[in-house]
Amino acid sequence: MTGDRLAPDPLAARLAELLAQAALKNQRAFADLYALTAAKLFGVALRILRRQDWAEEVLQECYISIWNHAGDYAVQKSAPLTWMTSIVRNRSLDWLRRPRQEAGGEEYEIAVEAWQDDAPGPMERLVASSEAAALARCMQQLEAKQRQSIMLAFFHGLSHSELAEHMKQPLGTVKTWVRRGLERLKLCLGEAA
């Protein structure tokens, strides 16, 4: 665990409070919850789906789901933003699974190439974000290929076969990179805790 419940994080505390209010059907609290989280969650959905219209639809569905299930949050052991982000990630990945979504549309301009390992942006942002400090450090300890394949899979929702295609490597090779990278991350984060 990254221990995000241990550190007193004012945003997490505020979000937990708003979720508790939303569970009581307080619409004003839910509007505040939306204002605090929508841009983060939209970024998550947009990067996986790479289509503005899909990301909007998924985001809308996710907030309805959060509204309906805010009461379930209390029993979760996770940080509120983790809980909400997972809802968005899972719904986005489910969306990609729908067969009719294969056809291309106007793609949102997030170049997958920008996530090449030498691109400073995402890693810098990760290092800058305090709750992700341990993770950032552990990510930097991975081999470049492991790190890159994890970033591509996590951010852009690339499947194993898409990863293989994108990185021009055999399927088995990228699967191993992802698996070994995840194992090492777990180990590294365990030591950090």
Add this chain to the structure above:
Amino acid sequence: MASYKNPQLRDRLAAEYVIGTLRGRARARFEALQRYDPELRRIVAEWEARLTPLSAAAGEIAPPARVWQMVARRIGAARGGDARAGLAFWRGLAVASTAFALILAAFIGVAPRPEPQMAMVAVMNDDRGQPALVVSWPPMKEMRDPYVRIKVVQEHPVMAPGTTWEMWMLSGGKDAPVSMGLIGIDADQTMKLRPALASRIEGAWGLAMSVEPKGGSPTGAPTGPVIFRGQCVKIL
């Protein structure tokens, strides 16, 4: 998928489920399994806690306002639940600005919160002429800590990341707009005024709201697009 009982396999599948490489029927099956296997659900939650901070690297992208409007409509907020009931009422009232201002005065007069009678009001419209904010303020002479009251009557304002909304006082003649401050995201808020501004606002003819970089306009004058504007009307 041979056996879901092997601890290494369970951990690996949970990790791949969370990172998203577990796809298709395997993903659906794994989701179904979690429902009846709290221990598996715990392993997934641990992976979520480990990996979700990666999302922080994605940065923020503000969704268009229509997303919130749809959400609000679907949770019933738009047609008058507890907190938003006021909004529908205000929006319905907003027909003609001067007439509206007079009705507004009556409304403010019966507001439940003990508050001085408002002296002036500005209904700030968006570029389609729809009311977005109502700004009102009491007689400034009587105020030790001058402020204006801001009510959001349109959709919940969603500011793009790295931007703020700055309110400007337009004081007629050739005077340049004067910054009043940055507004927050609450549907009902107050903005403190510098005493120097308080003495001038009673002579202002209008207000405007512009989109500015975080921390406000770097130049002291509006630099971004003006999104709302409205005339000041005396109601007292």
